[in-house]
Amino acid sequence: MRYRELLHKNAPLTLFAMSGVGVLRALRHVERTGPKWARPHRGGTYVAEINRGAEELSADPTQWPPVLTELAEHAEVRVEPTLVRPTMCLRVTARGGEGDLGRQVREAKQLLETGEVLASPALPEGDRR
Amino acid sequence: MKALCWQGVGQLAVETVPDPALLNKQDVIVRVLASSVCGSDLHLLNGFVPAMKQGDVIGHEFLGEVVEVGSEVERHRVGDRVVVASPLGCGACVHCTEGRWSLCDNSNPTPELAEAVFGHAGAGIFGYSHAFGGFPGSHAEYIRVPFADHGAFAVPEGLSDEQALFLSDAVPTGWMAAEQADAGPGRTVAVWGAGGVGQMAARAAQLLHAEEVVIIDRVAGRLEAAVRNVPGVVPIDATSEDVHERLAELNAGRGPDACVEAVGMESDSGVPQRTYDRVKQRMVPGTDRAGALRQAIRACAKGGTVSVAGVFGGFVDKFPMGAVMNKALTLRSGQQHGQRYIPMLIDRVTRGELDPSVLATHRVGLEEGADAYEVFSRRADGCVRAVLYPGR
Numbered sequence: 001m002r003y004r005e006l007l008h009k010n011a012p013l014t015l016f017a018m019s020g021v022g023v024l025r026a027l028r029h030v031e032r033t034g035p036k037w038a039r040p041h042r043g044g045t046y047v048a049e050i051n052r053g054a055e056e057l058s059a060d061p062t063q064w065p066p067v068l069t070e071l072a073e074h075a076e077v078r079v080e081p082t083l084v085r086p087t088m089c090l091r092v093t094a095r096g097g098e099g100d101l102g103r104q105v106r107e108a109k110q111l112l113e114t115g116e117v118l119a120s121p122a123l124p125e126g127d128r129r
Numbered sequence: 130m131k132a133l134c135w136q137g138v139g140q141l142a143v144e145t146v147p148d149p150a151l152l153n154k155q156d157v158i159v160r161v162l163a164s165s166v167c168g169s170d171l172h173l174l175n176g177f178v179p180a181m182k183q184g185d186v187i188g189h190e191f192l193g194e195v196v197e198v199g200s201e202v203e204r205h206r207v208g209d210r211v212v213v214a215s216p217l218g219c220g221a222c223v224h225c226t227e228g229r230w231s232l233c234d235n236s237n238p239t240p241e242l243a244e245a246v247f248g249h250a251g252a253g254i255f256g257y258s259h260a261f262g263g264f265p266g267s268h269a270e271y272i273r274v275p276f277a278d279h280g281a282f283a284v285p286e287g288l289s290d291e292q293a294l295f296l297s298d299a300v301p302t303g304w305m306a307a308e309q310a311d312a313g314p315g316r317t318v319a320v321w322g323a324g325g326v327g328q329m330a331a332r333a334a335q336l337l338h339a340e341e342v343v344i345i346d347r348v349a350g351r352l353e354a355a356v357r358n359v360p361g362v363v364p365i366d367a368t369s370e371d372v373h374e375r376l377a378e379l380n381a382g383r384g385p386d387a388c389v390e391a392v393g394m395e396s397d398s399g400v401p402q403r404t405y406d407r408v409k410q411r412m413v414p415g416t417d418r419a420g421a422l423r424q425a426i427r428a429c430a431k432g433g434t435v436s437v438a439g440v441f442g443g444f445v446d447k448f449p450m451g452a453v454m455n456k457a458l459t460l461r462s463g464q465q466h467g468q469r470y471i472p473m474l475i476d477r478v479t480r481g482e483l484d485p486s487v488l489a490t491h492r493v494g495l496e497e498g499a500d501a502y503e504v505f506s507r508r509a510d511g512c513v514r515a516v517l518y519p520g521r
Contacts, residue, residue: 049223049234051221051222051223070449081442085223089223109222110219113221113222114155114220114221115201116153116155116240117254118153118154118219118275119275120238
C-alpha cells in the first residue's frame with residue numbers, strides 16, 4: 001500500500017520528467033535531420049590554448065600561418081598570450097563563423113601544434129560489419 | 130583481418146574488419162603479437178560506457194611488431210618489437226610537454242561527448258569507446274598507432290613478450306597510482322583490488338620503499354596470487370575480515386597513509402550495498418558502484434592520500450565528501466601517463482626489480498577471446514589476466 005501511495009504521489013513528477021526527455025529527444029532529432037533553418041548555428045566563441053610562444057606565432061595577422069588566415073576568412077580571429085602561461089602559450093579566439101567553428105578551431109590547434117590533423121579512426125557506419 | 134568486436138552489452142564476436150592503414154604521417158601499423166584483457170574492458174563490455182558502437186574493436190594493452198611506418202616517424206623501423214602506451218599523446222600540447230600524457234589535447238578526434246559529461250575531454254585511448262576517440266583496439270591482427278614516436282617503445286631483446294606486454298597499461302597504471310598516493314618510506318600503503326593493476330601498485334609501493342603494503346580483495350584466488358606475485362604484501366579478505374579494523378590494527382589505529390583504489394566503477398560490496406548500487410546504476414541516479422572507493426576514503430589515515438586508479442565513468446552516489454574534508458584527505462586520480470613511465474619501467478623490468486609476466490594466467494587465440502572475457506569477468510579459474518595471441 002505504501003509503495004502504491006508513493007507511486008501515486010510521484011506520478012506527476014515522473015510524467016513531467018518523461019515528457020522532458022521526450023521533448024529533448026524530439027529536439028535532437030530535428031537538429032540532426034530537420035530543415036536547415038531548424039538546425040543549430042554552430043558559430044559562437046571558441047578559445048584554444050596553443051603550446052607555442054610569441055616568437056613562434058605572431059599576433060600580427062600578416063604573419064599568420066595559412067591555417068589561421070583561412071579561419072579568419074569566415075570568423076573573427078585573435079591571437080594573444082594566455083593568462084595562465086603568458087610566456088609559454090598563446091590563445092586563439094575565434095568568434096562568429098560558419099559551420100562547426102569548434103571543430104575548426106580544434107583542428108587549427110592540432111595543425112599548429114603537431115603539424116597535422118589526426119584522422120578520425122571511426123569507420124563509416126555502413127562499413128562496420 | 131580478424132578482430133574481437135563489441136556486439137552489444139555482454140556480447141563479443143570475432144569478425145572480419147578492414148585492415149588498418151597509415152592515415153597520418155606520424156602513424157605506424159603494428160602487427161599485434163599479444164594483447165591483454167583488462168578490467169576496464171569489462172565496463173565497456175557490460176554497457177557502463179554509453180559511447181560504444183556495434184562493431185568496435187576493443188583492447189588497449191598490447192605489444193607487437195612494426196610492419197609499416199609513416200613518413201614522419203623517426204624512432205621506429207619495420208621489424209621493431211614495440212610496446213604501446215594505451216593513451217595516445219601528441220607530444221606537442223601543453224599537457225604532453227608537462228608529462229600529463231593521458232590529458233593530451235590533440236589525440237581525441239571525437240571529444241564532444243567527454244566534454245559534455247566531464248567538462249573537458251581526455252586523450253584518445255585505443256579500443257576505449259567513442260568518448261575516447263573511437264580508436265580501434267588491439268584485440269586484432271593489426272592496429273594503427275598514431276603519434277608512434279611518442280607512444281610506442283622498443284622492447285629490449287632480453288625481455289619476453291609477456292614481460293613487456295603489461296608495460297602498456299597495468300604496470301604504469303599501478304606505478305602512477307602508488308606514486309600519486311605518495312607511497313614512500315614510513316608510509317603504510319593499502320591497495321583495494323588484487324587484480325593486475327592492484328598487484329602492480331603494491332609492487333610499485335614496495336619499490337618506492339613503503340613501510341608496509343596491504344592488499345584487499347573479495348576473491349580468495351586473487352589474494353593468493355597477490356601474495357605469490359608480490360612477496361611481503363599483507364592480504365586482507367574483505368569477505369571474512371573487517372577491513373577497517375584490520376587496517377587500524379596494522380598501524381596502531383592510524384589507518385593507511387596512502388590508499389590506492391584499483392577497483393573502479395563495478396566494485397563488488399556486500400549483498401545489500403551491491404543490490405542498492407546496482408539498482409541505482411540501472412536507473413541512472415548513480416552510474417558507478419563505488420564500494421571500494423568509499424571504504425578507502427573511510428579507512429584512510431587523517432591527512433592521508435587516496436589515489437584512484439580504478440576507472441570511473443560517470444557519477445557516484447553517497448560519495449563521502451565529509452570524510453575527505455574533515456580528515457583533510459588528498460584525492461588524486463587519472464588515466465595513466467604511460468609515455469612518462471614506460472622507459473623507466475622497461476629499465477626496472479630489465480634489471481629484474483619487477484616481473485609483470487606473473488599477471489598472465491591464461492593464454493588464448495583471438496577466436497577464444499570472448500570465452501577469455503567470460504572467465505576473466507567471473508574471476509574464475511584463478512584468472513588475473515588473459516592474454517590474446519592473434520597469431521595463434
